[in-house]
């Protein structure tokens with residue numbers, strides 16, 4: 688039987704997302720706190736003569752996921768092989784549960800999973816710092832998806848530092864139909880802040896102390912997202928959803944990343960199930976923080 692490795696990798700949400708004025712390279716400086724949530728894609732890789740990829744959508748629409756060499760999974764495999772000077776190829780399969788183009792880093796986490804999976808398959812034992820640097824080449828969120836947990840993201844989001852947290856946080860994750868393009872949301876952010884100018888982003892000390900204390904209710908008051916006005920402009924229905932969640936008792940509610948997924952912070956699983964019932968189209972209930980990309984099966 689041929690060898691194969693399967694890696695589980697989480698969705699992320701942004702507890703805060705401070706965005707500064709666009710840089711000369713087209714990216715925006717960020718000050719964010721990422722949290723990995725208990726909603727996972729699985730990526731499986733096997734040795735093959737040529738690269739290929741298939742995608743299965745577990746209750747979600749995957750028609751927009753590329754199935755050629757532009758998929759982050761195959762780009763990750765190529766990047767790692769080139770890094771080690773290997774002439775290896777993979778047959779890859781993604782089992783997708785994370786909504787596509789939702790602001791949950793679904794594509795990024797598949798790239799993170801592929802790095803970890805190929806590293807195990809080829810026995811390359813890439814040092815952590817090297818793996819994070821390769822992850823940064825794939826995308827701004829990819830290093831966090833390798834790391835998991837809760838972490839501050841700076842630079843364009845690719846520089847990650849773990850954050851001390853206590854306890855568990857319970858979230859309702861409400862995907863919205865249709866998805867939003869990340870570059871389109873950042874582009875609108877630029878236009879909306881053209882006159883007033885975007886401030887240099889900072890992370891609130893209150894948010895970090897709520898995380899240290901395991902204080903969900905306090906954390907709820909500190910959630911923020913500078914991309915939210917742009918996401919609301921493109922999707923006016925989102926503001927209404929946040930109101931519904933807050934009226935139902937959530938401690939805090941925000942658009943995550945570039946949207947359109949909205950997330951609702953709750954006290955417990957029971958509280959989250961209760962808040963989730965307030966929506967016409969209920970979302971998912973997930974616990975956080977969870978692990979980053981990790982091997983769950985290795986057949987040799």
Ligand code: C5P
Pocket residue numbers: 713714715716717825826827828842843844869870873
């Ligand atoms: O890094 P990643 O490939 O995920 O970024 C996708 C797009 O999101 C970029 O091409 C850019 O338009 C936007 N982006 C940005 N500033 C960031 C991160 C992403 O403008 N810090």
